[in-house]
Amino acid sequence: MINLSVDAMGGDHGLEATVPASIEVVERNPDVKVILVGDPQGIRARLGQKEVSGRIEVQSASEVVDMEDSPAYALRKKKDSSMRVAINLVKAGAANACVSAGNTGALMATARFVLKTIPGIERPAICAALPKLNGFTYMLDLGANIDSPPEILFQFGLMGSRLISCLGGPADPTVGLLNIGVEEMKGNETIKAAAEMFRQSDLNYRGYVEPDEIYLGDTDLVVCDGFVGNIALKASEGVAQMIMGTLKEEFTSSLSSKMCGLFARPVLNSVKARLDHRRYNGASLLGLRGTVVKSHGGTDHVGFRHAIEVAIEEVRKNLVSEIENSLTSVPVQDTLRS
Amino acid sequence: MINLSVDAMGGDHGLEATVPASIEVVERNPDVKVILVGDPQGIRARLGQKEVSGRIEVQSASEVVDMEDSPAYALRKKKDSSMRVAINLVKAGAANACVSAGNTGALMATARFVLKTIPGIERPAICAALPKLNGFTYMLDLGANIDSPPEILFQFGLMGSRLISCLGGPADPTVGLLNIGVEEMKGNETIKAAAEMFRQSDLNYRGYVEPDEIYLGDTDLVVCDGFVGNIALKASEGVAQMIMGTLKEEFTSSLSSKMCGLFARPVLNSVKARLDHRRYNGASLLGLRGTVVKSHGGTDHVGFRHAIEVAIEEVRKNLVSEIENSLTSVPVQDTLRS
Numbered sequence: 001m002i003n004l005s006v007d008a009m010g011g012d013h014g015l016e017a018t019v020p021a022s023i024e025v026v027e028r029n030p031d032v033k034v035i036l037v038g039d040p041q042g043i044r045a046r047l048g049q050k051e052v053s054g055r056i057e058v059q060s061a062s063e064v065v066d067m068e069d070s071p072a073y074a075l076r077k078k079k080d081s082s083m084r085v086a087i088n089l090v091k092a093g094a095a096n097a098c099v100s101a102g103n104t105g106a107l108m109a110t111a112r113f114v115l116k117t118i119p120g121i122e123r124p125a126i127c128a129a130l131p132k133l134n135g136f137t138y139m140l141d142l143g144a145n146i147d148s149p150p151e152i153l154f155q156f157g158l159m160g161s162r163l164i165s166c167l168g169g170p171a172d173p174t175v176g177l178l179n180i181g182v183e184e185m186k187g188n189e190t191i192k193a194a195a196e197m198f199r200q201s202d203l204n205y206r207g208y209v210e211p212d213e214i215y216l217g218d219t220d221l222v223v224c225d226g227f228v229g230n231i232a233l234k235a236s237e238g239v240a241q242m243i244m245g246t247l248k249e250e251f252t253s254s255l256s257s258k259m260c261g262l263f264a265r266p267v268l269n270s271v272k273a274r275l276d277h278r279r280y281n282g283a284s285l286l287g288l289r290g291t292v293v294k295s296h297g298g299t300d301h302v303g304f305r306h307a308i309e310v311a312i313e314e315v316r317k318n319l320v321s322e323i324e325n326s327l328t329s330v331p332v333q334d335t336l337r338s
Numbered sequence: 339m340i341n342l343s344v345d346a347m348g349g350d351h352g353l354e355a356t357v358p359a360s361i362e363v364v365e366r367n368p369d370v371k372v373i374l375v376g377d378p379q380g381i382r383a384r385l386g387q388k389e390v391s392g393r394i395e396v397q398s399a400s401e402v403v404d405m406e407d408s409p410a411y412a413l414r415k416k417k418d419s420s421m422r423v424a425i426n427l428v429k430a431g432a433a434n435a436c437v438s439a440g441n442t443g444a445l446m447a448t449a450r451f452v453l454k455t456i457p458g459i460e461r462p463a464i465c466a467a468l469p470k471l472n473g474f475t476y477m478l479d480l481g482a483n484i485d486s487p488p489e490i491l492f493q494f495g496l497m498g499s500r501l502i503s504c505l506g507g508p509a510d511p512t513v514g515l516l517n518i519g520v521e522e523m524k525g526n527e528t529i530k531a532a533a534e535m536f537r538q539s540d541l542n543y544r545g546y547v548e549p550d551e552i553y554l555g556d557t558d559l560v561v562c563d564g565f566v567g568n569i570a571l572k573a574s575e576g577v578a579q580m581i582m583g584t585l586k587e588e589f590t591s592s593l594s595s596k597m598c599g600l601f602a603r604p605v606l607n608s609v610k611a612r613l614d615h616r617r618y619n620g621a622s623l624l625g626l627r628g629t630v631v632k633s634h635g636g637t638d639h640v641g642f643r644h645a646i647e648v649a650i651e652e653v654r655k656n657l658v659s660e661i662e663n664s665l666t667s668v669p670v671q672d673t674l675r676s
Contacts, residue, residue: 133583143518146526180481180568188484188565211569212576216583224569227526230518231549231566232573238550239574243581245471245554246612250605257605264602267588267595274584 005089008038009064009082011101019046021304026055038082061085071109090290097291097311115290120327124287129280139222143230150193159286160221166317173220176209278303282310343427346376347402347420349439357384359642364393376420399423409447428628435629435649453628458665462625467618477560481568488531497624498559504655511558514547616641620648
C-alpha cells in the first residue's frame, strides 16, 4: 500500500482541487491511500460519502501557509499548517510521499528542514517537465538555488536523470547544460567546470544547450542554476500567454474573424490541450530524504491529480533510493570529491 | 546629412538583405547616405543602377567575420572584415552610425575596441525591443555582460531609459529590475543593491518585475544581467516557435482541420505579423562612443531596413550625447561614486 499525504489547503483552489483529485486517485489506484491534511470540516464536506473504502483519511491542521508568507515565517510560525503536517507525516513514516500546491519557497524550506537532504546532496532542487513539440523536456533547478557552483549543477544532472527514468522516460536520459550562445559567454567558469564534471561522469552528457533546446530540441534533461531556470520558465509562460492572448484578440477583432474563430475553435482547443500545463503538472523536489511533489498553485483537480500521480510513480520506483545509490556509485563520488 | 556605414556581408542573407534595405532607406530618407562595406563586386551587382543620386557609396573590405569566429579571433585576425571596416568608418568620423547583422560577440568586441566606451560607462550593453500585447518592452542587457554588479545594472537602466526616449517612447520610461518570485531568492545581494541605487536615482523606477512582465506588463524597460537576459530571450523565442509549430501541426492534422486552417489563415497571418520580429529588429549597443545597431542575423531586407532606421533615429536624437549627459547629471554620478 502506498500512503500519500496531501496538503488539502494549498494552492489557489485549495479543497476544491485537492479533494476531488484525491478521490479520483484512490478510485484509479487500488493500492493507494490518501491522508488529506487541513480543515477537517471543509475536507469532510467535500468528501461527502466518498471515503473510498477507507482509503481516504483526514488529518487535522489548524493553519494554512499563505502565498505571501516567507519560507522562514512559514517554518517558524506556522507549525500546525496543512503543509507542515503533511510533510511531518512523511518524516514519521505515516506517508510515503507528500503533495502540495502551496507556496513553493515555504514547501522547499519546510521539506528540507523536516526531511533533511540525502547524504552527499548539498542542495535540493526543483525539477519539472516542460512541453515540447513531441513530448517533454525536464529541467532543473527551477528556483530553489541561486548561484549554484559546478558540483551542485552536476548533482542536479544526476538527480534529474534518475527522476526521468523513474517516471518512465529513457533509462539513460540525455543531459544538456544550459548556456548562452554569445561566444565570450561560453567562458563562464562555473558552467565550464560543471561541463567538465559531466564529461567525466557516467551520465549521458550532450554538452551545452541553448534555451530554445528546451522547447524544440531532443535533450531529455536541461540543467541550470535556479535563478536562470526560474527566469527561463516564467519568461516562457509570459510569451505563451501573450501569444494565446494575441490569437484570442485577432479571432475576435471583427465579425469575419469571429467566424474564422468558430471554424478554428476545435483546432485551437487541441493546441491549448497540448500546451495545457495540467498534463505535465507536478514538479519534483529532488535531493530530500522523502518524496515531495509541488503542484502548480493555479491548477484545478485534473492538474492536481497529475501531481499526485507523479508522487505515486516516484514512490513505486523508489526514486529516493535511486538517487542515493547513484551518489555512492564510484565514478560520481570520485568526481564530487576531487 | 546622416552617414551610415553598413556591414553589407553580415547575417545569414548578407548582400541579399543589406543592399535592398540600404536602397529603401536612402529612398525614404533624403538626408541619409549609406556606405556599403564589403565585396565591391557583389555589392555593385546587387545595386545595379540604384546608387540613388550618389547617396550610396561602396567601401571595399576583403574579409567577412563568420558566425563561428570568436570575438578575439575576429578582432585580431580579421582586420579587413566588412564589420571592422564599417566600425572604423564611425571611429574616423566618416559615418555617424554602423549597422551589422553579423556575429554579435564579434560586433560588440570590435565596437568596444575601436570606439571605446563613453567615459564613466564600464560595460556596454545590448538593448532591444520585445513585443507585448500592446506595444513593446525594451530589455537589456541581452548578452554582452555576465555577472553584472549593481552599479552596472544601474547604468543599464540609465542607458536604456535614454534609448527609449530617443526612439519615440515616453520621456521618462518606467524601469523594472528583473527578479524571480520565489521568496528566498529576493535576497540576491546584487539585485537588492541595484534596487537601492535605482530607488535613489531620478529614473522612473518601479521595483522588481518577474519575467512575464516583459510580455504582459506595462514596464517600459526591464533591466537584467546579460546571461539572464539572453536566456530569457532565447527561451521566449523557443516557446514562440513551439507554439507556432503546434498551431501549424494542428491545422494540418486532418482534412477538416485543414479546412479550418484555410478559414483561419488571414487571422493567423495577422497574429504572425504582430509577432514578426522584423517589426522590432535592431538591437542597440549602448555605452559606446558611437552608434552601433545589431540586426538579427536571420532577418531579410525588411528587418534589416528596420535596424538601419533604429540607427538613424539614434543619430537624429543624439543618443550618445544623451547618455553622456545623463551620466554627468549630479544625482547619478553621486550614486555611482558612493
